[in-house]
Amino acid sequence: MGFTVDIDTGGTFTDGFITRGDQFRTVKTPTTPHDLTVCFMECIKESAKAFAVPLGDFLYDTDIIRFSNTIGTNSIIQRDGPKIGLIVTAGFEGLCPTHAGDGKRPVVEASMVAAVNEETSEAGVVHRVPERDQVLAAAQSLIDRGARCLVIALNHADVNSENERVVRESIKREYPRDYLGSVPVFLSSDIVQRPGYQERINTASLNAYIHGKLTRLLYKAGEDLRRQQYRGHLFIGHNNGAVARVAKTRAINTYNSGPAAGLLGAKEIGALYGARCVMSGDMGGTSFDIGFVVDGEPSYALRPDVEGFGCNLPMLAIRALGAGGGSIAEVVNGVLRVGPQSAGALPGPACFGLGGKRATVTDANLVLGWLDPDYFLGGSKKLDREKASAAIEQDVAKPLGISVEEAAWLIKETVEADVGRELSDLRKDMGPHPDPLLVVYGGAGPLHSCAIAHASGISTLVVTPFSAVFSAYSSSLMDVGHLYYRRLDLPLHSHADLSLVDKAVGELRQRAEADMRGEGFSAASITWELELIVRSAAGSEAKIAAPVDFHHSPEGLQAVREKATALLGPAGDLPLTLCTLGLFGKAPVAHYLPREVPAAEAPVHAARRGQRQVSLHRQGPAIALDVYDRDLLGNGHQVSGPVIVESRQTTMVIPQGWSLKVDRYDNALIERMH
Template sequence: MGDRRGRYRLAFDIGGTFTDFALLDMSTGAIEVHKLMTTPDDPARGSLAGIGALLDRVGLTGEALQNVIHGTTLVTNALIERKGAKAALLTTAGFRDTLVTGEEARYDIYDLTLRFPEPLVPRYRRLGVDERVDHRGRALRSVRPEDIAQVVAALREEDARDRAAGSTTDTASLAICFLHAYRNAENEQAAARLVREIWPEVDISLSSDVAPEIREYERTSTTVANAYVRPITDRYLRSLADALWDLGYPERLYLMLSSGGIATVETASEFPVRLIESGPAGGAIGAAFYGKACGETDLISFDMGGTTAKISLIQDNRPTISHELEVARVHRFKKGSGLPIQFPSVEMLEIGAGGGSIARIDELGLLKVGPDSAGADPGPVCYGKGGSEPTVTDAAVVLGYLAPENFLGGEMPLDRDAARRAIEEHLAEPLGLTVEAAAWGIYQVVVESMASAAKIHLVERGRDPRQYALLAFGGAGPIHAAGVARLLKQDRIIYPLGAGVLSAIGLLVAPVSFEFSRSEPKVLDTIDWPSVNRLVAELEEQGRGVVAEAGVPAGEIVIERHVAARFAGQINEISVELPEGALDGDSHGTILAAFHKAYFELYGHVLEGIPVEVVTWRVVASGRLSEVTVEHRAAEENPARPQARGHRGVYWFESGKYYVDTPVYDRYALAPGTRVEGPAVVEERESTVLVPPGAVGTVDGYRNLIVVSSPGKEN
């Protein structure tokens, strides 16, 4: 078979229920995939086992791997479960309570028992330093060595007491966030130098490095979160890299960032907070990649796994990027109830439950699904691992959507009878329903909630869901996509081959990318362009350095420049692209026109006569380690009618009866050009596609199954 060293790229994404793997042959574009249950007690253990199993299956060793890319939920879980370091915060004197006062706004004005998330750093570990920089960046008071020595001594004394009491929690993690440090970082940098002189083992996160942007609460929250997860992330990533080395993998390990780019272990360890949406971002990148392959530039990606379901808006083959994110919400679906994080991330709306979400009757006697999940351990009842409460997956088994004998290619048989008993006991009997009706109720509640949330999200952004194709993936996405699309009045759904592990496939095709930013609020008419050019050049230099360090040749690095602007007096900004080359007086009109255009597209009008304020300058440096081409096959001229590998009873909403005898097809046997007429079930190892009655699916050259709900319409 020739020398296969360095010919393959491997990606793995650890989710709440399953860990997904994808192996790409760079010379042919062929992809091999794998999926197994996540090991919550030690996620790396399951990952290494899966990597070994996948390599063994194709007859490879670690030496065949050119790159390994990883998506992880480690940071998200650490923040949600409060399992990070025992961090501390140094801040400007008088501002130690910024993490508590926040924006002084109620996210639900009618909730008399309103709760906010507890700060990651308790008040007694938030210490003030007598220093001051004003809003223009002028240093009014410098940091004094004696002040730093005093606060460090207090922290070290407390840590010594904790160790003496037997505490094993990380303690040497420190966030430094001074007022207006985004304009002038001198005091933060001076404080860091002084701390390291007397506390060399401490791990320090500076707000001027982590999030050099305006908004004091968000900047402080982001920096504290970075300090909180940095020690555990660094240990995990280095341990994982060493384990891969032991497997014979000689190259670097790369991490998927929330922004949809990948970075080295070193960069990810420095800014671990940027890993919060690591895995889901891979799904959005994979969706954009396959959308482009089949000619769909504008998509709604629909990712439903074992724990959650998320959508992302993709336009011009690029996922929408947001610079506002919340994590560890007190109320899962209430914005403002979580910890704000300020960095670039693929904008994803969590719209519902996952396959492991538990169904129960609430205090009003109504059927409710989620937000709590059975996860990977014990998992749904049908897994036979000790779960007792019915879940979305159990409903799918009862309705005939999942074949108990073919789950995960037959490696993990499901217990349909146990699922039926759980639904009967917990839901059907109390509600006076049949088991089938209760199972359909679970399915419909999930689909209705996801469609409603998706519709609101899109309408708020001025988008009509009917104008977009839906690209469905995740282990549970292809089962529920037809129901969501029906409610959103979408007539075109794309199911990629390997949809159950698309997040891992997305890691394979993602570029090396990193964003640097800095806030310099100015009215557009008063900008000092030479000063702006120096600032942007510094950001470009930082970006090029990070991307080059990841292995991208200097001549292949691409730079994108943006500025976040707003009408003076407003709160929220809109990001617009900057013109190429040096910025000068002529750039004023270009930026103003771009801002007015973007504002009109969002709100339908422009505020004439109101000055525009530019707030934050951003530079994204990116480049690919190597071009990725996924295998493409020409359609057969006269593809034979697909042969069903069997039939089973399936409930179809369109038929209104239990059960309809339905043909079941093997996804891997469907050649490009093959047509599948609904009703039909199409099974692959990691997911199952439902083709409803009246719909027609066609397989394209990339093995995507494209389902159109209106017969006769071109696929």
């Protein structure tokens, strides 16, 4: 049995989850922001070391590598993408993303927008075809101004893309691919076929903005692997919950793919406990990402906000908060603010000793004694308490006129209150549901988890043995898959003509089978899921899962209508509309599944490592707390707070009134004691 490798890059660390049969290993390496393929390959090398196998032999014996990355996400945040040219329908130039309210560079500069005269009706009838001379003049003007790629986004192309294809053909005929002057041309209708012209412009523009860097880095990562004897495809994590090879990955599908994968892991862990409602909390070095799963359905955004830009490409929904271990603390107008800016991997928190001078959450945890300076990442990284204290004194304690210890406590308290408030708001958005199970992960998540749970009224938490690399573990649950959309706008009344559904499903299946063949899977190995995006007369939308053959029986149609009514409310005399159909084709690949472990034989006190002086209150002296080694705590062991439980990659602080018990899945189940 070969290895499986799953890698997830974060803003501070790159995480690896590696399996062979029933065994798993976890690794963490520093993220290299200048070139994410460097930390990717370092993670591969550490993975081989974790199994004590030479790198070439390890990769030769690896069955699959899945990679979720932040390359595209970072480009949008940092606005370091190329200059792109945008061609739209004349009269709609004002819809283009040429302004950025956050003071950053716009994705598209105002001078890089050109318009052509063309018209397609809302029903998809072409009334005017764009003239070739005008198209070429627009393209040439954008190229002359430095466009590295062109985006064609015409009105109503989501209904009929004929005019967009005419524009592309005109440009490609003038600039063939074998000419040095050729530039990539992207059609918005290839990226998304959903209503909303401005959102489609945004989606297509963002896709083009991050395409070039992703292409270079991901193909480089694949080439690096081949040089080291890897024989398979490199599969890239998508924000729809599947992976695909580089050649079949659209750039926008990688946005937030790591945090999105975490939702699938939270769903899997929640299912072990029969939890109807699961919330996920991922606190790494840069952010705190939250989401939820209700009755087995992960949170989903039909019109997601991508770094301030409204888009209409559906994806798993994650709410990202600027609250991580590296979040910078500063006093603004006499008030402490923590985040959203982060020290990241470089220069990192002051205590890392890599040149960082700003006070961060990690520095505060070190000053409070919550972190062991000699055991961070299992002792592979030493932390400098003096540098942490100096940064907190300069940035927080002096401006507020308080002690360093009190300032550190205030930093910790602020970030926990901020995240707790966001979790409470998310619970309200979910509507009436049972008390959720909170699955906590990320390198910093378990350390703050009880305080955050208390602030949001949550009483039960789960921390897995691989919580520090949980998104990488979650990637191991992802199958190879492709999701295809087709705009239909079909009224769903009881006598609806569903031949359009039959035709669309058949055509999309053919596309999926062709793509899957390119990735080494036969048509017989593909499983099919149907996603229906239904709109009410009032304009509200909902996503509904349906059998692929639902349209073959009146009962199937009725079941879809009942689901839609439950989500959107009664339709009255106006029918619901099936506006978009999505077909998800997946081919199963190797997954790691948690297994039950035998009861621990050694007594719980055998896991005690000693004591550490820890500050448990904003004011008052530090007290000695017992410290337990998480690796020595087994099934059936239980400890009550206040106590610290440490592993090589994360720290759990269990306060007074909470208890931790290791269960049969080797998970730490943390509960509020009544």
